[in-house]
Amino acid sequence: MEDPIKSKIQSTSKETRQDILGRCLTYLCIGLIVAIVLSIFIFVASKGIATFTVNKASLWEFLTGKNWNPTVTDASGKPQLGALPMITGSFGVTILAVIFATPFAIGTALYMTEVSSKKGEKILQSVIELLVGIPSVVYGFIGLSVIVPFVRTHFGGSGYGILSGSFVLFVMVLPTVTSMTVDSLRAVPRYYKEASLALGATRWQTIYKVLLRSATSGILTAIIFGMARAFGEALAVQMVIGNAAIMPKGLLSSASTLTSVLTMGIGNTVMGTVGNNALWSLALILLLMSLIFNIVVRLIGRKGRMD
Amino acid sequence: MGTKLQNNIAITIIRVIAALVVLILVLLLGKILIAGVPHISWHFLTAPSQSFESGGGIGVQLFNSIYLLVLTLIISFPISLGAGIFLSEYAPKNFFTAVVRMSIEVLSSLPSVVVGLFGFLLFVVQFQMGFSILSGAVALTFFNLPLLTRNIEESLRAVPNLQREAGMALGLSKWRTVTKIILPEALPGIITGVVLGAGRVFGEAAALIYTAGQSATNIDFGNWNPFNSASPLNLLRPAETLAVHIWKINSEGVMPDAAAVSAGSSAVLIIAVLIFNLLARVLGNSLYRKLTATK
Amino acid sequence: MSIGKYDFNEKSILKFEPQEHEIAIETKNLQVYYGNNHALFDGNLQFERYKITSLIGASGSGKSTYLRSLNRMNDNVARVDGQIMYRGLDVNTSKINVYEMRKHIGMVFQRPNPFSKSIRENITFALKEQGLKNKNKLNQIVEQSLRDAALWDEVKDDLDKSAWSLSGGQQQRLCIARTIAMKPDILLLDEPASALDPISTSKIEETLVELKKRYTIIIVTHNMQQASRISDFTAFFHLGHILEYDKTKHIFTMPKVTATNDYISGNFG
Ligand SMILES: Nc1ncnc2c1ncn2[C@@H]1O[C@H](COP(=O)(O)OP(=O)(O)O)[C@@H](O)[C@H]1O
Numbered sequence A: 001m002e003d004p005i006k007s008k009i010q011s012t013s014k015e016t017r018q019d020i021l022g023r024c025l026t027y028l029c030i031g032l033i034v035a036i037v038l039s040i041f042i043f044v045a046s047k048g049i050a051t052f053t054v055n056k057a058s059l060w061e062f063l064t065g066k067n068w069n070p071t072v073t074d075a076s077g078k079p080q081l082g083a084l085p086m087i088t089g090s091f092g093v094t095i096l097a098v099i100f101a102t103p104f105a106i107g108t109a110l111y112m113t114e115v116s117s118k119k120g121e122k123i124l125q126s127v128i129e130l131l132v133g134i135p136s137v138v139y140g141f142i143g144l145s146v147i148v149p150f151v152r153t154h155f156g157g158s159g160y161g162i163l164s165g166s167f168v169l170f171v172m173v174l175p176t177v178t179s180m181t182v183d184s185l186r187a188v189p190r191y192y193k194e195a196s197l198a199l200g201a202t203r204w205q206t207i208y209k210v211l212l213r214s215a216t217s218g219i220l221t222a223i224i225f226g227m228a229r230a231f232g233e234a235l236a237v238q239m240v241i242g243n244a245a246i247m248p249k250g251l252l253s254s255a256s257t258l259t260s261v262l263t264m265g266i267g268n269t270v271m272g273t274v275g276n277n278a279l280w281s282l283a284l285i286l287l288l289m290s291l292i293f294n295i296v297v298r299l300i301g302r303k304g305r306m307d
Numbered sequence B: 001m002g003t004k005l006q007n008n009i010a011i012t013i014i015r016v017i018a019a020l021v022v023l024i025l026v027l028l029l030g031k032i033l034i035a036g037v038p039h040i041s042w043h044f045l046t047a048p049s050q051s052f053e054s055g056g057g058i059g060v061q062l063f064n065s066i067y068l069l070v071l072t073l074i075i076s077f078p079i080s081l082g083a084g085i086f087l088s089e090y091a092p093k094n095f096f097t098a099v100v101r102m103s104i105e106v107l108s109s110l111p112s113v114v115v116g117l118f119g120f121l122l123f124v125v126q127f128q129m130g131f132s133i134l135s136g137a138v139a140l141t142f143f144n145l146p147l148l149t150r151n152i153e154e155s156l157r158a159v160p161n162l163q164r165e166a167g168m169a170l171g172l173s174k175w176r177t178v179t180k181i182i183l184p185e186a187l188p189g190i191i192t193g194v195v196l197g198a199g200r201v202f203g204e205a206a207a208l209i210y211t212a213g214q215s216a217t218n219i220d221f222g223n224w225n226p227f228n229s230a231s232p233l234n235l236l237r238p239a240e241t242l243a244v245h246i247w248k249i250n251s252e253g254v255m256p257d258a259a260a261v262s263a264g265s266s267a268v269l270i271i272a273v274l275i276f277n278l279l280a281r282v283l284g285n286s287l288y289r290k291l292t293a294t295k
Numbered sequence C: 001m002s003i004g005k006y007d008f009n010e011k012s013i014l015k016f017e018p019q020e021h022e023i024a025i026e027t028k029n030l031q032v033y034y035g036n037n038h039a040l041f042d043g044n045l046q047f048e049r050y051k052i053t054s055l056i057g058a059s060g061s062g063k064s065t066y067l068r069s070l071n072r073m074n075d076n077v078a079r080v081d082g083q084i085m086y087r088g089l090d091v092n093t094s095k096i097n098v099y100e101m102r103k104h105i106g107m108v109f110q111r112p113n114p115f116s117k118s119i120r121e122n123i124t125f126a127l128k129e130q131g132l133k134n135k136n137k138l139n140q141i142v143e144q145s146l147r148d149a150a151l152w153d154e155v156k157d158d159l160d161k162s163a164w165s166l167s168g169g170q171q172q173r174l175c176i177a178r179t180i181a182m183k184p185d186i187l188l189l190d191e192p193a194s195a196l197d198p199i200s201t202s203k204i205e206e207t208l209v210e211l212k213k214r215y216t217i218i219i220v221t222h223n224m225q226q227a228s229r230i231s232d233f234t235a236f237f238h239l240g241h242i243l244e245y246d247k248t249k250h251i252f253t254m255p256k257v258t259a260t261n262d263y264i265s266g267n268f269g
């Protein structure tokens, strides 16, 4: 007589089929995500490149030209496609915002990990979570109703401009940079700190010479993430920067960023025209910058591991 | 300067910075709530908006925001679930997995305006669907997927391996072990993540301006046939959300009470976000207690 | 060649004659590798049906590694070479349906790992997955397996309580009940009592002695009293090698191998 168990373990069963099904489903989902990312790149890149391939604009003039006027043709019959004003604006607000935010983020992170009681840490944790949660249009609205008038009365000008944009972005990137800095400070092995304190160093000396130094690559990563967030933020900045696509003359005059020109422009241009294609080229710059921030984070991570 | 003094100064500065950060949040919330809450009334929450006159409400926008959020979760949750299960349970250590992880990271760091523009290109331009709720929900899905996937992966990973072995040792398939044993145990973390993500989705505007559009067509709340274009449930109508509405009135609003409407809307949005934050905690905790409870 | 201070050629492995004994499961030349770490060498053991066999040895000697290979729990964790003969088949091949096999070769782990379900569902879950729907039949199995695991009296009124509300010892007995509810052929236990108090431990020991009337039991233990109390056969593991395998009473009274002797007399090092 054939052993029933023996024949069962030699044939497929419900479980075999369940596992095949499960594997297929999960691969399908993950494949979908990869496909989405790939198509974002392909679509935006193919539109963004059209400015140079179809409309024959010069890449160099696009990146360095100071006049942005896609609908107007100049003496040589070419539209003015200088994106430098927006590139400057985007980098301007990003760098300023991060310069403002970094000391605050490090200070807050140190407070949470080294200075405060458990309760204080919990409070700050909630504060950061709430700051992350506030939608960017609300930041924009506050920018418009508080920061712009503030800048106008205390610094002069119309109040719209790079300075106001950076103030708004400062608050927006603060929680990102802070929470990542907290993570990297927590990752420093306890005994580093204990050894330093045991040697008679003060708390600040320990923080400065041991903690911050060992967490440097983590903090740098946090800053890059903050920059990525600031660079890509659209509406909050657009609401306070003034939206003049001209080379910024200072921090207090109306300016524009890649994102602000995009949000204002896409709806007002006709698909396929030079003006529209040029906007997609701006989107492509945004996409590439986001990729570059990613790569920089990876490089820092790799270097951090080697140290 | 003595090291002792230096230490004290430094620690004091750290405390001051932390206090300033708390102050910033307090001022922010205070400003929004004080300016906005007085404008919130039943009329404001339910009436349709006005373009040129004062006295408009945000009823349609509020409904659109909620409807879009629900649709987004319906689309993005199953995909993230599959992807999260893949990453935590199935992913082999190979090139493909590395590419997948990188894609998710890149997607999560893409500016939401780029995600929105891609949605515009795909749905509005390519598929000629026009501005529609469906396009908006898909754009928000792109925006929500990476975070949700990562959250689900982490929640699954936090379940001890011992539980997987328990299932496998009983002859259950890996799929059933994951879906019937591991997933329920990971649920508190997943729910917390979903609700927090919902808050983010609720307040997102940049991805919607060119997908769901910037107009709140008048909808007929008596008509629930999703195929009728006046129905609230219609998937192909354009739908301005609350967040987009705030942006719109602040950039080009011409109604006399624009400031009041945007203050009120901001307050509603913030209150919604606060509720989502609170809900995330309460739901996560109570679910966790239920798991370990003595029924 | 020597391992540690002992000679690994000094081995004494009991071999059954299949004509006289019914052999439930047997490994031939089992080798296990974790990456480059060769963790188990030449596993050659036969296990007699309806007996308890203990696997003893110092921590890290490869007992769990060996045990987990028997029902292929090491798939995806380690590379396992060699043969595992069960019902005339080598089950260490990709053609075998591992799910089906694990239903017949059940396993209980070192740390209790009940599901986050009710006590009842912990037992019925896998049965339902197999298609058993009949309520009465399920209730009957719940009661029988809890009785077999000596847990029934303690939980019979709280079957719908969460399993996580039980004590560690109760949880472990629930895990045993869950495994025997599947009516396995062979029961593998990896230090099932190591995290438990003496009372729970002795309950589990009684359970095992009762269970061997119907099951073939292989148990890893670091507790030598336990091995000598309950098992019929004992295998001694040392640094990934199985140095001695014999009737338990021989191992504990007149071991043939120096390393075994040192280990059971506490002069090991
Ligand atoms: N999952 C694993 N991955 C890598 N090495 C392992 C793993 N499990 C066990 N080992 C190694 O295999 C050897 C034997 O371990 P184990 O079988 O757990 O011993 P025992 O159960 O006798 O204490 C040890 O050297 C251990 O480090």
Ligand SMILES: [Mg+2]
Pocket: C063, C064, C065, C190
């Ligand atoms: Mg072990």
